Amino acid sequence: MIRANLLLGALLALFGGWYLWLTISAPHRRLPYDPGIMFVPRILASGLILLSVLLILQQIIVRLPRPKEVPPDRLQPREWLQTFGLLVVTATYAALLPALGFLLMTPIYLVGAMLLSGARWRVSTAATAVVVTAVIYVSFVYFFKVSLPPLPFP
């Protein structure tokens, strides 16, 4: 956990530095008596840098109070694959949705995501995917008037 906190502290300090640089390099615009559009972001960036440094110091200096944290479980290669696979499949589905349409993409996505989540391939898996697609499509499109893209390349 110490190593992870050190790395995250460094990354956050870098992010804070970059953000602070953006606030300084932006054109100065303000109303009379207004501290300006970058005043608050500048305070926030400075605060983030300070706290990130404190987070790093907490890990290095033994005397500083260090929170008792339970480190996250180490992910097995299969779990990494499942987690990031699910994220990639979901992001791909969201990206392809406008072009390929909800009715075609959703059952395919659901079956793929269920298999990735550990479900076994059965007829019921495909049936669940089709039923869920239909229920969500009907309720959102016909009841809530949300314009989900129905078919490929409308």
Place this chain on the structure above:
Amino acid sequence: MLEHLLIGFQQALQWQPLLAMLVGEVVGILVGAAPGLTVTMAVSLMLPATFVLSPVSAMAMLLGVYTGGFMGNSIPAILIKIPGTPSAAATVFDGYALAQKGEAGKALGVSIIASLYGGLFSLICLVLIAPQLAKIALQFGSAEVFSLLLFGMTIICSFAQHSLVKGIISGLLGLMLVAVGLDPLLGTQRFTFGHVALLQGVSLIPAMIGIFAIPQVLEDLVAKGSQAAETFKPKVSGLLPSWREIRGLFGTFNRASFIGTIIGIIPGTGGPIATFMAYDYERRVSRDPERFGRGAIEGVAASAGADNGVTGGALVPMLTLGIPGDPVTAVMLGALTIQGLRPGPLLFEQHAPFVYGLFASLLLANLLAALMTLWAVRFSVQLLRLPKASLGPVVLLLCIVGSYSIDNSYVDVGTMLVFGLLGFVLQRYRFPTVPVILALVLGASLETNFRRALVESQGDPTVFFTRPISLLFLVLAIASVLAPLRSRHKRAP
């Protein structure tokens, strides 16, 4: 007053207002329970339907949507960790934990009863002391609202139990992300890098959906391993808590309803702030604060009670001053104007039967919403009977459709996914995610009111300390930060 109330009930109990209310309740509960759809949107959608109705029927329909939405929003928050509306975010913390323990029914039952209590409490305040309460709203300028929001931000300290540094870092990250988009006072671009998609800034609801739901789905995936076919097996039989349990929660109901009503009165605040404040206050007064976040029923009661307490509170400035307390009452204000009524001090004198008809409708709407949501819960809990391996992807799909449906925009879907990934990383490395949400909810108003107060006071920073209400909230904010630090210091060996 009694005579006016009787006339009000006579009007509200006719078949037209009751039917309009029933339609409103159905729409409200469904919209509240559907992730991504807001009560404001539902009230706006129903607005054209009110043109052909009488004033009392029109308001009965809109109040039905309003109360139904506030009760229905706890259903997905408790069952699948997706807050139906931003106000239900605080219900997620303990509601979902109870659902995981197999007590989804109990959590939903308490949430509905607390909601009903909050709605009735704020209604009584509205009927009895609306003009006096309206004076409180007039005391709140930009400096007071800023100090109140700053006090609200100190809730971060309560959510950063393990590491205050990490809690504040999370809050700062949220505030920095809120700054993306158009500047709230000048309308000039900030941190948009020339991308049109970033002009609208971070959309709150997709961010909230992503940060709550996606990390949970991914963590469940990792945690359950081979038990993919496992389900939660919710206990639907225990939907209504026992009288003994309800009696034990009366203190919570009163505190939460009071906070919800007061916050509702203040224009520009609203449900999310009230629920976070009520939740935090309940945790502070609890003898066993460690239970909060792990399935404390008081946590569910506090957030749900404050959530619906806002409904009556927000109507106070709308009816007495013509100032809407939140976006929903702004739409209602429009509906009243369309009906030829002009909210303000004269409304109570010139249209007393209508005003009391509205009060009676609000009472009936709260009761009807509670009954209908209790009925709806029996069906919605069945969602948890899906095997976890199927429930996760369905939740992800609802996240995508819910985010998209806010503005029919794929940018919102992208926002949801980015915040989902951020939430997953933060949660894994023990950064609390609630401060990010709190910052997203309060951040924009915090900055706007800070700068507006300075402009109004001609650049005088003492404005925050010289106005009594503002000073009071600043003192409370300092006390709120110091209290956990002091208790931590005491606990340290």
